[in-house]
Amino acid sequence: MFNLNKEAKLAYTMLIPTISIVFLIILFPIFGNFWLSFKEVKLGDLRAPQPIIKEKLKTKDIEPGDDILIEYRFKNSSQKKPIFNIEITDKISKFISPVEIAEGCSVNNNLLSCNFEEWKPKYNEKIIFKFKANDNFEIDNFNPKESKPRGIADADNILTNLKFSLKNFKKILQKNETIENIKVTFLYSFFATIGALLLGISAALLLEKNFLGKGFFRGLFLFPFVSPVIAVAFTWVYILDPFKGFLNNYLLNNEFISEPIFFLGLKKIDFFGFDFPFTLFIVILFESWRYFPLAFLFILARLQAIPKDLYEASDIDGATKIQQFFYITLPQLLGVISLLFILRFIWNFNKFEDIFLLTGGNAGTRTLTVQVYDEAFALSNMGTASSVAVLIFILLAIFVFIHQKIAPKDIEE
Amino acid sequence: MTNNIYQFFFIYLYSIITLFLLAVIGDFVSISIFLSKNIFIYKNIFIYCFLYAICFFAIRVIITNQVSNIFIFIISLALSYFFLINKEINAYQLLIILSVFIAFNLLLQKYFTAKNFSNFLFEVSFLKFLKTNSLIFFSFIIIFPFYLMFVSSLKSQMVLLQNPTDLSIPFFYSISDFFSSYIAVITQYNFLNFALNSTIVSFVTVFVSLFFSIPGAYAVARLRFAGRSKISSSILVIYMVPAIVLVIPLYVIFSQLGFRNSLFSLMIVYPATTIPVALYMLQGYFKGIPYELEESALIDGCSRIGVILRITLPLSVPAILSVSLYVFMIAWNEFLFAFMFLDNQEYFTIPRGLYTQLDDQEVPRQYLMAGSVMITVPVLLLFFIFERYLVGGLTAGSVKG
Numbered sequence: 001m002f003n004l005n006k007e008a009k010l011a012y013t014m015l016i017p018t019i020s021i022v023f024l025i026i027l028f029p030i031f032g033n034f035w036l037s038f039k040e041v042k043l044g045d046l047r048a049p050q051p052i053i054k055e056k057l058k059t060k061d062i063e064p065g066d067d068i069l070i071e072y073r074f075k076n077s078s079q080k081k082p083i084f085n086i087e088i089t090d091k092i093s094k095f096i097s098p099v100e101i102a103e104g105c106s107v108n109n110n111l112l113s114c115n116f117e118e119w120k121p122k123y124n125e126k127i128i129f130k131f132k133a134n135d136n137f138e139i140d141n142f143n144p145k146e147s148k149p150r151g152i153a154d155a156d157n158i159l160t161n162l163k164f165s166l167k168n169f170k171k172i173l174q175k176n177e178t179i180e181n182i183k184v185t186f187l188y189s190f191f192a193t194i195g196a197l198l199l200g201i202s203a204a205l206l207l208e209k210n211f212l213g214k215g216f217f218r219g220l221f222l223f224p225f226v227s228p229v230i231a232v233a234f235t236w237v238y239i240l241d242p243f244k245g246f247l248n249n250y251l252l253n254n255e256f257i258s259e260p261i262f263f264l265g266l267k268k269i270d271f272f273g274f275d276f277p278f279t280l281f282i283v284i285l286f287e288s289w290r291y292f293p294l295a296f297l298f299i300l301a302r303l304q305a306i307p308k309d310l311y312e313a314s315d316i317d318g319a320t321k322i323q324q325f326f327y328i329t330l331p332q333l334l335g336v337i338s339l340l341f342i343l344r345f346i347w348n349f350n351k352f353e354d355i356f357l358l359t360g361g362n363a364g365t366r367t368l369t370v371q372v373y374d375e376a377f378a379l380s381n382m383g384t385a386s387s388v389a390v391l392i393f394i395l396l397a398i399f400v401f402i403h404q405k406i407a408p409k410d411i412e413e
Numbered sequence: 414m415t416n417n418i419y420q421f422f423f424i425y426l427y428s429i430i431t432l433f434l435l436a437v438i439g440d441f442v443s444i445s446i447f448l449s450k451n452i453f454i455y456k457n458i459f460i461y462c463f464l465y466a467i468c469f470f471a472i473r474v475i476i477t478n479q480v481s482n483i484f485i486f487i488i489s490l491a492l493s494y495f496f497l498i499n500k501e502i503n504a505y506q507l508l509i510i511l512s513v514f515i516a517f518n519l520l521l522q523k524y525f526t527a528k529n530f531s532n533f534l535f536e537v538s539f540l541k542f543l544k545t546n547s548l549i550f551f552s553f554i555i556i557f558p559f560y561l562m563f564v565s566s567l568k569s570q571m572v573l574l575q576n577p578t579d580l581s582i583p584f585f586y587s588i589s590d591f592f593s594s595y596i597a598v599i600t601q602y603n604f605l606n607f608a609l610n611s612t613i614v615s616f617v618t619v620f621v622s623l624f625f626s627i628p629g630a631y632a633v634a635r636l637r638f639a640g641r642s643k644i645s646s647s648i649l650v651i652y653m654v655p656a657i658v659l660v661i662p663l664y665v666i667f668s669q670l671g672f673r674n675s676l677f678s679l680m681i682v683y684p685a686t687t688i689p690v691a692l693y694m695l696q697g698y699f700k701g702i703p704y705e706l707e708e709s710a711l712i713d714g715c716s717r718i719g720v721i722l723r724i725t726l727p728l729s730v731p732a733i734l735s736v737s738l739y740v741f742m743i744a745w746n747e748f749l750f751a752f753m754f755l756d757n758q759e760y761f762t763i764p765r766g767l768y769t770q771l772d773d774q775e776v777p778r779q780y781l782m783a784g785s786v787m788i789t790v791p792v793l794l795l796f797f798i799f800e801r802y803l804v805g806g807l808t809a810g811s812v813k814g
Contacts (some may be wrong), residue, residue, distance in 0.1 A: 005638050007637055007638065007717075008636070008637065008638035008639065010632070010636060010717055011632040011636035011637075011638040011641070012638065014628035014629060014631060014632040014636075015581060015632050015633070015644065016626075016631050017625045017628070017629070018625045018628075018629035018688055018692060019629075019644075020652060021625060021684065021685050021687060022686060022688065022689065024685070025659070025663070025681060025682055025685030025686075026651060026654055026659065026685055026686070029658070029659045029663050029666070030654065030658060030659070030662075031660040032662030032663075032665065032666065033658050033659070033661060033662045035662075036606070036661065036665065038660060041665070046712075049799075076709075089487065133774050176551075181725070194533060198627075202547055202551075203551055206544060206547055206548055206551065208635075215800075217429060217548070217551075218553070219796070219797065219800050220552060220555055220556070221555065222796070222800075223555050223559065223793065224555060224790055226742060226796050227559075227789050227792060227793065228745065228763075228789060228792060228795070229746060229747075229748060230746075230748055230764040230767055230768060230788065231562065231766075231767075231785035231788050231789045232510075232558060232785075232789075233782055234767070234782075234785050235558045235559070235561060235562040235782070235785060236558060236781065238561075238562075238565065238781070239558060239561060244478055244573070244577055244778060245577060246561060246578055249577040249578045250578045253578060260691040261796065270424055282525050289554065319538060320536050321537070321540055322536055322540075349655070350655030350656065350657060350658075352656070352657050352749055353748045353749055357748075357768075369655070370656050371658045372661065373657075376661055376664075382661060382664075382665060385661050386661050386662070388623075389655075389657055389658045390658075392655060392657065393655070393657065393658055396653075396655070
């Protein structure tokens with residue numbers, strides 16, 4: 001009835017803006033990340049090497065006819081890389097004319113232009129240019145610095161050249177820290193996901209039946225999720241502060257503890273002869289607290305879609321509430337729980353802000369995402385940072401693959 | 414007899430947990446209303462619960478089943494009075510303690526009315542006990558951090574340092590003292606500028622996301638074209654992409670192009686990360702609109718664009734509202750990109766500003782809390798006004814966080 005070809009054309013037109021922005025800001029950077037991970041890029045390399053030129057007037061009290069010495073200082077901004085085909089231009093005063101200038105330079109229409117083939121790394125040279133004051137020289141209007149010298153040059157840009165190496169991966173895999181971080185990331189993602197799911201299931205079961213104030217509680221239960229992470233993380237840090245915080249002082253006042261606990265600064269505590277990662281546990285509690293609302297919403301929606309006659313039938317058969325939960329409710333929720341598990345696991349795996357704001361990655365809570373940040377900005381190494389990001393990507397892909405193989409599928413989805 | 418021992422054990426367990434929960438909350442309530450010293454001696458809860466269970470067990474099970482629960486409660490309370498209240502307390506505190514015990518008794522007594530504590534009764538009572546306590550527990554763990562954030566922001570530095578456990582709202586302050594932290598944050602720390610930046614970025618993000626995702630969502634939901642199923646399944650994959658994977662290359666690219674340190678950089682990154690979610694949420698809603706409506710308009714000679722503008726969009730106002738709110742929240746709360754991209758104070762959004770300006774040991778904590786309140790309140794207000802739409806949108810869109 002309708003023209004299919006025309007319809008497809010319209011569809012593509014409507015999708016082009018979305019596809020192009022997603023391509024530019026999401027797919028292209030992913031590619032860029034892989035690209036960077038094979039390059040030894042430091043934070044400082046983001047500024048391409050360039051010529052720096054400064055001029056300085058060396059002669060004083062100039063009269064018409066005098067020689068004028070102007071010192072040019074040429075410098076390669078990079079300490080490590082040469083620059084090529086340097087072109088320098090500088091407007092010089094109309095009151096002077098050249099006498100002796102460096103090789104490769106010429107003056108044309110009051111325009112000094114120089115060409116150099118190559119400046120080595122750390123190149124830094126002062127060259128004196130000799131000019132002569134013309135007869136119409138006016139000292140008041142003479143200012144050799146009236147125009148800034150400009151230089152352009154070709155440089156080998158490490159970001160775009162085709163040299164690749166595996167050194168970044170070698171570096172990060174040789175660090176003992178990386179293996180530890182992978183372990184922490186898995187522990188954190190797994191238990192934070194389990195925690196959020198358990199809290200979410202309990203909260204959903206609580207609000208399953210209609211009662212007065214249900215809407216209020218539903219709104220309230222979503223608070224941690226919709227609030228800005230920075231506000232809730234700061235509040236938790238404040239509550240858990242060893243000296244000024246509420247919790248420690250409250251426990252001290254009640255004589256539950258005799259000295260303050262460093263909730264966010266205890267890497268390990270001895271727990272019946274077993275090293276218990278205490279701060280990681282606190283961070284997992286925070287994550288579970290902050291993200292259970294999402295699980296709660298999904299599970300509540302699914303709970304209310306379970307046919308009521310299942311319960312009625314089991315009532316007649318004499319099933320107890322707990323049996324009903326394990327034999328009816330839980331199997332019905334399995335699909336959504338499995339979906340939520342994978343979603344939350346991936347998002348926790350990718351989480352940066354929460355841990356960064358709570359502990360800054362200290363006390364045994366350094367996940368891979370925090371390591372990316374540290375590599376990039378504390379160690380100023382973009383290359384290794386990208387390779388850690390690639391590692392995250394690969395680990396996630398493996399995890400998703402395994403989950404796809406073994407996870408129960410929701411029939412409706 | 415074994416049943417009776419079970420019963421005794423469960424009464425003891427239930428009562429300890431319930432009373433503990435109530436005691437903590439009662440304690441917090443009392444220190445936030447009347448005084449800054451806590452009144453409960455928690456160790457006594459175990460004694461009280463033991464006495465309560467003994468009384469219950471002895472009177473109800475062994476002597477007679479006819480005695481009312483209130484009577485048991487009064488006897489156990491009288492017995493434990495000696496152990497419990499050995500601090501100097503005033504009438505208000507006594508009131509709080511009493512109301513906690515009465516609430517405790519009311520919560521518990523309906524579980525133990527049966528003579529024979531059968532498995533079935535155990536289960537029913539256990540579930541009821543769990544439900545009531547969990548509701549209290551959940552509300553408490555959610556409200557408490559927000560309440561503490563709010564209360565701390567009103568205190569003066571001296572009060573905070575002297576008495577960190579003080580939860581009372583300082584009503585006796587004058588108005589200017591009451592809001593002094595807020596005034597300081599606004600005047601000394603350039604907060605209004607941050608708020609303006611955040612507002613601009615968030616609104617632009619909402620506008621751009623909608624502008625891009627509405628046509629895209631319509632195309633995916635309604636139009637037939639090659640690759641449609643691929644596109645709709647790849648949307649979900651795209652919003653699984655970790656932000657940390659994007660941030661390093663984007664930092665590099667934006668630095669090279671020279672617009673990293675600007676609001677503009679956020680205005681392109683935020684929409685790009687929200688468009689897939691928005692598109693997914695919207696196409697789900699568009700699919701739910703009866704196609705007959707559109708079909709009849711098409712037959713009557715309306716163009717596709719006309720159909721979208723006159724039929725689809727007016728019908729999907731709730732979905733668009735919830736998507737806008739959701740996108741607004743993401744942009745308003747976003748920290749990572751703002752943290753990485755912005756260097757100049759004049760471009761800071763609120764989360765970025767809070768992190769740099771106020772998260773410092775030198776800066777008084779109440780300022781940090783005041784800043785946190787100011788960033789949270791707009792979001793929670795919006796959330797409360799449009800809760801219905803948001804909840805629908807959140808579940809429909811299987812949302813990122």
